Amino acid sequence: MSVKAPLQIFSRLIEGLPSKQRKQLLNGCEPVDLVFGNVLHEANQPIRHVYFPLSGFVSLVTTLDGHQPLEMGLIGNEGMLGATLALGIGQAPMRAVVQGSGSALRISSQLFKQELLSSPALLRALKRYLYVVMTQLSQSAACTHFHEIEPRLARWLLMTHDRAHADNFHLTHEYLADMLGVRRSGVSIAAAAMQARGLISYSRGEIHILDRAGLELAACECYAALQAD
Amino acid sequence: MSVKAPLQIFSRLIEGLPSKQRKQLLNGCEPVDLVFGNVLHEANQPIRHVYFPLSGFVSLVTTLDGHQPLEMGLIGNEGMLGATLALGIGQAPMRAVVQGSGSALRISSQLFKQELLSSPALLRALKRYLYVVMTQLSQSAACTHFHEIEPRLARWLLMTHDRAHADNFHLTHEYLADMLGVRRSGVSIAAAAMQARGLISYSRGEIHILDRAGLELAACECYAALQAD
DNA sequence: TGGCTTGAGTGCCGCAGCGCACAGAGCTTT
DNA sequence: AAAGCTCTGTGCGCTGCGGCACTCAAGCCA
Numbered sequence A, B: 001m002s003v004k005a006p007l008q009i010f011s012r013l014i015e016g017l018p019s020k021q022r023k024q025l026l027n028g029c030e031p032v033d034l035v036f037g038n039v040l041h042e043a044n045q046p047i048r049h050v051y052f053p054l055s056g057f058v059s060l061v062t063t064l065d066g067h068q069p070l071e072m073g074l075i076g077n078e079g080m081l082g083a084t085l086a087l088g089i090g091q092a093p094m095r096a097v098v099q100g101s102g103s104a105l106r107i108s109s110q111l112f113k114q115e116l117l118s119s120p121a122l123l124r125a126l127k128r129y130l131y132v133v134m135t136q137l138s139q140s141a142a143c144t145h146f147h148e149i150e151p152r153l154a155r156w157l158l159m160t161h162d163r164a165h166a167d168n169f170h171l172t173h174e175y176l177a178d179m180l181g182v183r184r185s186g187v188s189i190a191a192a193a194m195q196a197r198g199l200i201s202y203s204r205g206e207i208h209i210l211d212r213a214g215l216e217l218a219a220c221e222c223y224a225a226l227q228a229d
Numbered sequence C: 001t002g003g004c005t006t007g008a009g010t011g012c013c014g015c016a017g018c019g020c021a022c023a024g025a026g027c028t029t030t
Numbered sequence D: 001a002a003a004g005c006t007c008t009g010t011g012c013g014c015t016g017c018g019g020c021a022c023t024c025a026a027g028c029c030a
Helices: A021-028 A083-087 A110-120 A120-146 A151-165 A173-180 A184-196 A212-218 A224-229 B019-028 B085-086 B107-119 B120-146 B149-164 B173-180 B184-196 B211-216 B224-226
Strands: A028-034 A039-041 A049-053 A057-063 A069-075 A095-100 A101-110 A168-170 A198-202 A206-209 B028-035 B038-041 B049-053 B056-063 B070-074 B095-100 B104-107 B168-170 B200-203 B206-209
Touching: A021 A101, A021 A110, A021 A120, A028 A049, A028 B173, A049 A110, A057 A173, A057 B120, A069 A095, A069 A120, A069 A173, A069 B120, A069 B149, A083 A110, A083 A120, A083 B120, A095 A151, A101 A110, A110 A120, A120 A151, A120 A224, A120 B056, A120 B070, A120 B085, A120 B200, A151 A173, A151 A184, A151 A206, A151 A224, A173 A184, A173 B200, A184 A198, A184 B168, A198 B056, A206 B070, A212 B211, B019 B104, B019 B107, B019 B120, B028 B049, B049 B107, B056 B120, B056 B149, B056 B173, B070 B095, B070 B120, B070 B149, B070 B173, B085 B107, B085 B120, B107 B120, B120 B224, B149 B184, B149 B206, B149 B211, B149 B224, B173 B184, B173 B200, B184 B200
Parallel strands: none
Antiparallel strands: A028 A101, A039 A095, A049 A101, A057 A069, A057 A095, A168 A206, A198 A206, B028 B104, B038 B095, B049 B104, B056 B070, B056 B095, B168 B206, B200 B206
């Protein structure tokens, strides 16, 4: 499970396409760097580019009036940004922020819409993906409401681990607090507990996953549920 | 705003179609009664019928392991049940329970899929609707997390009021607690406070909306945000 | 070397909401 | 009329978390 193939990273969505349509799509794509903190989509703003993360990953966040943000979804090479174009909607439903630096393929909305017309497999994949995203939204909404900080943090670290393709990544408690929609010190306490148990270690924003299996035990069942897609 | 036309209730989604396609769709529909408590869709189960509520309304709920349910959306004559068929997915993402008795039009999934093929306007409307649902999901997830019981209850009553086309409906505190994902007694306290302020009155599950404008003030901004669609 | 910035530990107070439990009140049934 | 159920009011102790604030340590810059 934690055997990695860091050299060959690809987009699962694209890889699933028949080779002709895949090549066609790749033709319109350009590689870009995803840089931590970059905002790829802004909520209710037009989508300029569609992104297929390869090694980087992106989080979808909502903001509510004066509150801190709240993460609704995490997108790595298993997914994409801009799937709502398959609904004929050129707007992003949420803000999308790069959460782990890395690389992605991107394509302009214009071109992508054309690809959608000419590639039925692509459209099918997107629709399926949209459905998955919808179920994930409701699942994680319930999780956010009912579960406590520590299991949620564990789940979140696991999801990040899956998408980071590495055992360590840079994330401050402050940042984690925003993702989980809780106080920074709440994260500190939960993280300290997990560090004490040898599940993770961290220092100045550098987090190391030490015991993945242990983390899975510490996480709420939502992790497993969301894995199932 | 609170002027009602109780005699002529229709489905806004259907009404928006060009007359030819509308008639075609209505042809395949049959009227059914929505009876409080009926489960129209079960999560992850095949969709047999698509529903267009007219006077009744339906709530979408998720359940998490051993927890109480949690409502993720409310559907009245502004929406429909089974929109995921437009994604080519014949499964329901969440459980759908009739929350206000009334009437609806329904059509079999089979027939509906055919309609989708022959009516581009229908498909367009559904896609748009799916997008709206997605944004609502994230909005209400954040609301559930950050806002307190009383404003959430107020919002919820307003949404119900909009869909019930009546100033009173039958809902026990217990039921409301499940929708909001909180304790029953928490609802009792919030409801008592709102009754004391003359916003509502209730007795043994019969709730009356007395001061709609006041309720709107008591509700969180999420109500207005969700109104905007 | 010293000061600044950023990340993290920790503590205190307050509160919303939980779990639980019991009591009273209104409607229904026999 | 009595018994029973359902719906609501209410109280008590607990806890997870918010708000806030102060401290310390590690890296960065001059």
